[in-house]
Amino acid sequence: MSVDIILPTCRRPHTIAYAIQAVLGQTHRDFHLHVVGDGCDDATESVVRSFEDARVSFYRFPKAHGYGYAHRNTILRRTSAPYVAYSTDDDLWFPDHLERALGELQRGRLGLVAFRSCHVQFPDRVDPYFFAFDWRTGRFSRFLRNWFMGSVACVHRREVFDRVGYWNDHLFRFGDREFYNRVRRSGVRCEYCDCITVLRFYAQHWDIRYQTLVGGPPQKRYIEQLSDPAWKQAIREAPTSRRRPLAVRKQQWQDFLLFAIRSGPKFLRFWFQTLTSPRPL
Numbered sequence: 001m002s003v004d005i006i007l008p009t010c011r012r013p014h015t016i017a018y019a020i021q022a023v024l025g026q027t028h029r030d031f032h033l034h035v036v037g038d039g040c041d042d043a044t045e046s047v048v049r050s051f052e053d054a055r056v057s058f059y060r061f062p063k064a065h066g067y068g069y070a071h072r073n074t075i076l077r078r079t080s081a082p083y084v085a086y087s088t089d090d091d092l093w094f095p096d097h098l099e100r101a102l103g104e105l106q107r108g109r110l111g112l113v114a115f116r117s118c119h120v121q122f123p124d125r126v127d128p129y130f131f132a133f134d135w136r137t138g139r140f141s142r143f144l145r146n147w148f149m150g151s152v153a154c155v156h157r158r159e160v161f162d163r164v165g166y167w168n169d170h171l172f173r174f175g176d177r178e179f180y181n182r183v184r185r186s187g188v189r190c191e192y193c194d195c196i197t198v199l200r201f202y203a204q205h206w207d208i209r210y211q212t213l214v215g216g217p218p219q220k221r222y223i224e225q226l227s228d229p230a231w232k233q234a235i236r237e238a239p240t241s242r243r244r245p246l247a248v249r250k251q252q253w254q255d256f257l258l259f260a261i262r263s264g265p266k267f268l269r270f271w272f273q274t275l276t277s278p279r280p281l
Helices: 016-024 042-049 069-078 097-107 139-147 160-164 175-185 203-212 219-225 229-240 246-276
Strands: 003-009 031-038 056-061 083-086 112-121 125-127 154-157 190-200
Touching (some): 003 016, 016 031, 016 219, 056 069, 097 190, 112 175, 139 175, 154 175, 160 175, 190 229
Parallel strands (some): 031 056
Antiparallel strands (some): 083 154, 112 125
């Protein structure tokens, strides 16, 4: 079961090596990693090309509109593996991310499967209880989960593109949310698995800080932690209990309020662009 993996990047020389290591460390070995440089700087390209692995290809494009969804579509149209996954240049997959995803797709005859992620908040707080995946309040909690579902947590069959089209390259940002929810609403069989397979580092918390960190970015340490079975088990088991300490609930509300303040205007722009842009092909 071959997988084409799309990893877009622009200027992340501090973290992309660890993201690539997490992909190359997958227990499912039949894949090709396509690193898509969207206006990529020389330092990031140099890091990518330092990997001497035939399964890694690098493509350098001029900067595209927004987050470069057009370049991802270009590579997706050139490739042909029956399954597609998405990595990022700062998040880290657990070693069994692909194995679990392909198992779910086969077992449930699904078109797309999505997993829970564990967030690492600045300066170094591992949060398996992130509110968007932890709250259980009906329709509103499902909206939050669907909104925060990044492509890094999703794997799907290539034939999904025949049903819904490719990524919406008219959008400036939030293309992964739009694609995931477009697939989910299309009638394609999708499933959310409440199992952590990704460590996520939100750019708005980390981007301006990577260069100032003594000893390198946190991904340097966590790529080693991901090889520790006891550590992985503890992270995955943490959310399984429905009891939450008061400090966790307080932190969840603080994170939610920060999200509402920071992302409200961005969400309105995304909503307007979604309504006014043509259907992706």
